[in-house]
Amino acid sequence: MDLFSAFEQRPLQAINEIDVARKLQEQLKTINLETEPKLYADMLAFQFLDNYSSQPSTWGGHYQPSRYIQTDTGYEPYPNPGLITTTVLEFWQKQADILAHPVLCTRFSGLLYEFTQTITGTKVSYLTAQKYSTALIETVEEKLYTIEKYAVKKLAKALEVASSYNSNPLIQRIKTQIFALEQPxxxxxxxxxxxxxxxxxxxxxxxxxxxxxxxxxxxxxxxxxxxxxxxxxxxxxxxxxxxxxxxxxxxxxxxxxxxxxxxxxxxxxxxxxxxxxxxxxxxxxxxxxxxxxxxxxxxxxxxxxxxxxxxxxxxxMKSVISEHTIDTTELKEHLEKIMVGDPETVFPLIVEMLIPQLEITKKELNDTAIKHPIPYLITNTLVDEKGRPVAQIGPIKTDFEGHLAQHSGRQLYMQSLLTHLLFTLATDKGYLSPENTMAFLKKSCILEPERFDIISRGIEAFFQKDYQIFAHLIIPQFEEAIRNLLEINGGNILVDKNKAYQLKTFHQLLDDPIILQVFGESTIHYLKILFTDPRGWNLRNRISHGMIAPNLINTHTAQRLFHALLILGMIRLIEKPIA
Structure with a gap:
């Protein structure tokens, strides 16, 4: 069976490799290819796709799979180089030698050029490389392509191949065609x-x-x-x-x-x-x-x-206000039932309920990006209240972490109702008070006794709703507590910079493997969003450097900082018995 005779008739017509593949499938749908190795090789050749993108293909070359097939172990590319045998290469060589249509010759000689050394361990012959580059040039010279923009891509590939063996006559033909395409x-x-x-x-x-x-x-x-x-x-x-x-x-x-x-x-x-x-x-x-x-x-x-x-x-920016009445009766009843005991049991409950679980957050982000893709396909620059660019988030495909940080920051705002209800209920039931909070924090092994006075002043300011004082007093104590935690566990809090030793930044402390092991991935991500990530709330840097508008240090901001303080109170010293 001569599969390509229809394409070989003069005058030659422009053809597309994908159309050739479809016609081959129609002709071979009743043929058992397992008993016809030549026909199988022909079909396999046109299952590959040319890679004309700027990104490398699956195998790093010019050709790439046309699809992925699900297997027991996942998804496998089809076709793949594992299907190419020396017998297949021999059939391809014969087709490259006899076919007259440049597009067909390009496909067979191109596959030989790319896969011969991989399959046989032998370098592809000069004649095959010459045939490949010549067929590419003739495809453009005779205008036998169907997609205009691929003409330049074909000449680029021809130049790459021809220059690899310094074929000046072919390079001159390529130059002529490149000028001919652009000059008009x-x-x-x-x-x-x-x-x-x-x-x-x-x-x-x-x-x-x-x-x-x-x-x-x-x-x-x-x-x-x-x-x-x-x-x-x-x-x-x-x-x-x-x-x-x-x-x-x-x-x-x-x-x-x-x-x-x-x-x-x-x-x-x-x-x-x-x-x-x-x-x-x-x-x-x-x-x-x-x-x-x-x-x-x-x-x-x-x-x-x-x-x-x-x-x-x-x-x-115009404000769009939408008012909704949310019935919190059932939520309050649920919180009433679980908020029992003493501060030693209630505070850990508050801590756990208000730390977003990282895996759930990632799933929410992926689901949102699928439902509303446009904002996640472009690069966004984040600015502060005075219009200063503070961070840039790329498309989600290349900057998932950036979108995750931004989504996590928004998530904290979305939880403001739950946060407020928890704090209000804990206060009304007498669990959350300056005295109980200090008693809880004093049991922490990473808060130094000489700092209890300043922490107590900050907590008093919180209950007096003086959130500016609270935030400015508490954030430095939090950062120092994390340094203490790292030192207690044998970690290093210094970095060598300009021939001097400086304290690690807060973000560097949170990145330390020891801190990650203590808190876990979800809590570390939460603390970064709250304190140090410019794509999140970044409270440590915005407050320390005076970049935050005073009105943004409000009830919800203070409650989140207070929640972080309770996390520190849960770090207790476990002394190992002496052997």
Missing amino acids: IPITEEKNKWGFTFDLLLNGKKNWLDQKEELQVINTLESRLEYLKNVDPWASASSANRLAQYYQKKEKPDEVKRVILELGHAYQKKAATEISMQAAGQLDELLHIYRKYQLHTEAAKVLIQLRELGKKSNEE
């Missing part, structure tokens, strides 16, 4: 369809251009920048970044600065027409560009702009 694209084209001549022939591993060709490419990029900077800053960025890279290599810093400043004017012009939130996003991009090219003075000016835009963004 007008200077006014805003979509980033151009620039590949620079990327492949001038800015790659080797400069393949002569002086005249190089000047032509650079002049075209300059013309695109000149036009696009007045139309679209993102399109002009594609030109400006390439030019800046070129001038950097040529050691022309003035030219680098010129093109980046022209790009900066384009961003500033666009930002001036946008609302503050959008303008801040655009200028944040510009800030990173300035920093990339070491334009520090310009970057500092943009930082000032971002702070002002952050303030305006908060003012422009």
